[in-house]
Amino acid sequence: MEQIALGYPKSRNGLKRRFRVGENAILALLFISGVFSIFTTIGIVYELGKEALLFFRTPNVDLWSFLSGTQWQPHIDKFGILPLFTSTLITSLFAMLIAAPLGMGAAIYLSEYASEKVRGFLKPILEILAGIPTIVYGYFALTFMTPLLRTIFGRDVVEIYNTASAGLVMGILILPMIASMAEDALSAVPNALREAAYGLGGTKLEVALKVVVPAAISGIAAAFIVGISRAIGETMIVAVAAGAGPNFTFNPFKGAETMTGHIVRISGGDLSYDSIDYNSIFAIGLMLFFVTLTLNLISQQVVRRFREVYE
């Protein structure tokens, strides 16, 4: 009988662990890519911190007057961030005034009321709204919202550049984002809860508002926080429509510069390095970074807790 040779390849060192150069090189490359984002963060914190430190080292500038000063006039060495901060606050407030209730309403409608067909039609529209570049919204604020406000409230009351217009349009920008995040949160509420509430004789509204919304509340809160963070960091709308020049005012119909708007205007020209203007945008940037970072961290925490309830 002829023996059939089974062709098992003989490996050099049997089953022993082998060092694979290629594998390890690739792993190293992948690892570096993964860690790269850490460098970005370090870069942000380091650069912002370094230049901001230079800014605060300048004579006539100190942290307290930076945080509490009501005047931002670099040519007379006044660096109080309040005028920039209040207008950021006003625009964000206006934005949330529009986006929070409407976004919430749209989310509830889409998740609880709309039929599959209507949802299939409405959601892409919201997605398109969310995908339009912010400069387009800025254009819209300047050429549509401002004239509209001036027609309604009078040309004497509403200035050509004003925070209200910027804020309202920012609300339209944030609305689809809040609607979509809140809708995700509402849709994640198990259907069993809705059935339970219907089974107890709840009306559709009671089921939606008293069971589904409370059950999704942390997801909704996260959506709001991200919305606020987005509003604070939003730049082009305010750069185009909110006006130039720091102006410490609470009147939303007057022009005023936000933190982001200021950075854009100052750096728009040829900014010379190591000038106080150059350094000041880092100080403002640092503040912006920490505010939005805090908000984002809070929202992530809130979302995580929300997930824990159901998963």
Next chain:
Amino acid sequence: MNGPSIQKPEIEFTDNIRDRNRYGRLWVYIFRFSTIIGIIALATLLFNIINQSSGYVVYEAKGDPAALTLDGVPIEEQTKDQLMRVLSSHLSKGAYSKLDRTKPFAERSRNDVYDLVVERIVKYEVVDSWLLWDSLTRKDEITAAVEEEYPEALLRFDVWINSDFLRRPQSSNPVIAGVRTAVLGSLWTIGITILFAFPLGVMAAIYLTEYAGDSWANRIIQTNINNLAGVPSIIYGILGLAIFVRALEPLTSGTLFGVTDPTSANGRTILSAGLTLGLLVLPLIIINAQEAIRAVPNSLRHAGYGLGATKWQTVWSHVLPNAIPGILTGTILAISRAIGETAPLVVIGASTVIYFDPEGPFSKFTTLPIQIYQWTSRPQDEFRFLAAAAILVLLALLLTLNAVAVLLRNRYSRRY
């Protein structure tokens, strides 16, 4: 049974069903209204832009176009040579040769020369303009008013977004300004963004989903990426300004490679812009790619391992091919965000007025959104119209990209 006997309390319910149903109906309207606001906003926005992108325009010429007729041929129909003769006869010698120096006439096309004639000699100026809506609804009124107020002037229905608009470079004269420089600038920038962010993002995503365990370090990386996605874009601009424009100036300005572009004196180049946007979209690409990779069923990985493949072999030949449509879709969405970004580019110092096409990564740059921003900031109506036209170009670009993304998604989503 067990425990104390149960005493039934007084239980009575109010007959409130009428009120409850009424509230129910009322709130449906409120919810529906909220949703409709979104649609109205989109419609208004589009209408507003289209409304400004075409309409009646009244031109007045400083020079008389009729006087420029050569050999009985009006300037609109003249050849390049004829136009050059018109130019040389109406301009000073110095001005003519200066034009030749910036770009030799031999290299200019017939249309370029025609534009020069219009710009330098005819000098059309917009004296009045109307929006599309008015132009369509009040046509007779406008014609009558124009005949009365500007009897000499040329009344024309202009569509601001046209082939000339796409073809022409930037100009300080709104009549002949175009977006070619800006579109090319955008494409160059995005090209660099993709080259930088796509491989890096996909590799990071592979590391995080396939290789990284659940260690605290990896959790920090993951959290960090999620946070970076929420950092305002202007912060990236500041970072780009400090790192790419300033610290890495020799690299980004090209001097390191011996490139000496006379127009770029510092690091405010396409390369800097592309890298800045790259940093901006990197977390988005990573997150999207991670999702695409996670969606690949585990059975495929096990099949690979079961055949004795190494981890990378499995990832490369089983996981990635199946995840690539999702990765591409996510990347396209991230890129469309980058195309529309304005603020970081303003901060790193986009040039607002460039008349010449970018030639490489070390050129000065402008992009479409920057162009829109710059035109929007001008007080004259004509520039607003140009901005509207440029916005339409930008939206068309984004729409195309998104359509590609949707096609990709639909085409490959049947796989599992």
Next chain:
Amino acid sequence: MTHTIEKIKTQRIKVSEKLVYVLETKKLNIYYDDFRAISEVNMKIERNKVTAIIGPSGCGKSTLLRSFNRMNELVQGSRISGEVLFHGQNLYAPDVDPVEVRHRIGMVFQKPNPFPKSIYENIAWGARVHGFKGNMDELVEYSLRQAALWEEVKDILDHSGLALSGGQQQRLCIARALAVQPEVILMDEPASALDPISTLHIEDLIRELSNHYTILIVTHNMQQAARVSDFTAFFNMNGDRSGYLVEYDNTNQLFTMPKNKLTEDYITGRFG
């Protein structure tokens, strides 16, 4: 407008003590779009008894159960023909409010589904939306006692309902259903997600509750039906997969001497 509201008011379901049958279906068909899930069901549900619905999976048991308090309407594309009578009144008459129906005919679901609220709020919710006027603390205690849960949770009423064990959660859901004072309780496989001991607790509770409530229970576990019910209805599917009533009888009779060969095959596990 006022006229119809008046009508609704007068049409509100009145409980009559005389009737022995609480619920009755007449030629009931239930459809999902074009698919008929339940065909031509005629059955009467006796007052203060436990009636079990058994049958192979997919025979439309749950669908039928949900039609008794119009929960099936929440599924898009579902519709019925025929009548479901509650004390002689058609639940599907145009002037009957489904919310009112579900107030009278409560429901307990397959998976325990407490609201992510406190135990107390879980009980109080339903009563509150129906405009409960009395002492809520008493109602909560009463409902929890009825559901045999009071002793276990009386000190942790402010804890989340989700913190309870599966069996406790299901008894909480039963207590929650009891708090709105329904007359009928529909139970859709109430113990299928529970461990055997919790299952027995729930079964005991069902027996106990049948002294005061009419209970309809759908179960895929026919031993359970045998254990807890007074009457059992066996459903099967036609060739076109629509469910029909095969046999409906006293549980003792049905499980010892079924009249129909199909029933016998099913309960003896010889179902082909």
Next chain:
Amino acid sequence: MDDKSKETPVLRKTFENELQQLKDEILLLGSMVEQSILESVEALKKRDIPAAERILELDKKVNAKRYAIENQVMIVIATQQPMAHDLRLLASIMEINGELERMGDYAKGIATINIRMGEQALLKPLIDIPRMAQKGVDMLHRALTAFINEDVEAARLIPAEDDEVDALYNQVYRELITLIIQDPTSIERANWLLWAAHNLERVADRVTNICERTIFIATGKIKDIRSSDDEAQKLKNSP
């Protein structure tokens, strides 16, 4: 039992109730049988024909009860899926149910003898036969109590008392044989009494079966309590 139920919460109340009901029914059937045994012997002793006829009526009720219990056991098995102890209990109830009905038949047999004897007087005054009845009924009563309480110890002890009944039977047997030898014409009348005594002896035997079932419920083991010697002895003595 009570202490146990306090420690662990009582589950399956319905099932427990149904089992308890069945036990009660068995006790009821038992007492009906006890009554008919005692009354049948009493009637025989007094030659009271109407009383004997009442026994026949009572036996019909015993039979009806037996079938009712059997049916109920079947329902409980079908609906409650008994396992282990519960299953042994129900199987034993079924068995004991039959035993009791059979004992009822012995009483009926004695009543029938009484009626068949017609005008004939008793061969001798009844002394040991009522004792046998008394002893048998006493054993039955205690066996049923042991069964209800699942008292294994008691159940183990009761069968030994069967010897007493056997002894009484042997005595009656010898006595009647002596009478027949003395007067062969008395053979028929002697035979009546012998049959009655035999029936009562069988009652005691069947009590043993009940005790075996009680032990079976607790231990799961079927054990023949009577030794083979006893059995051989009995065979020898039986007519």
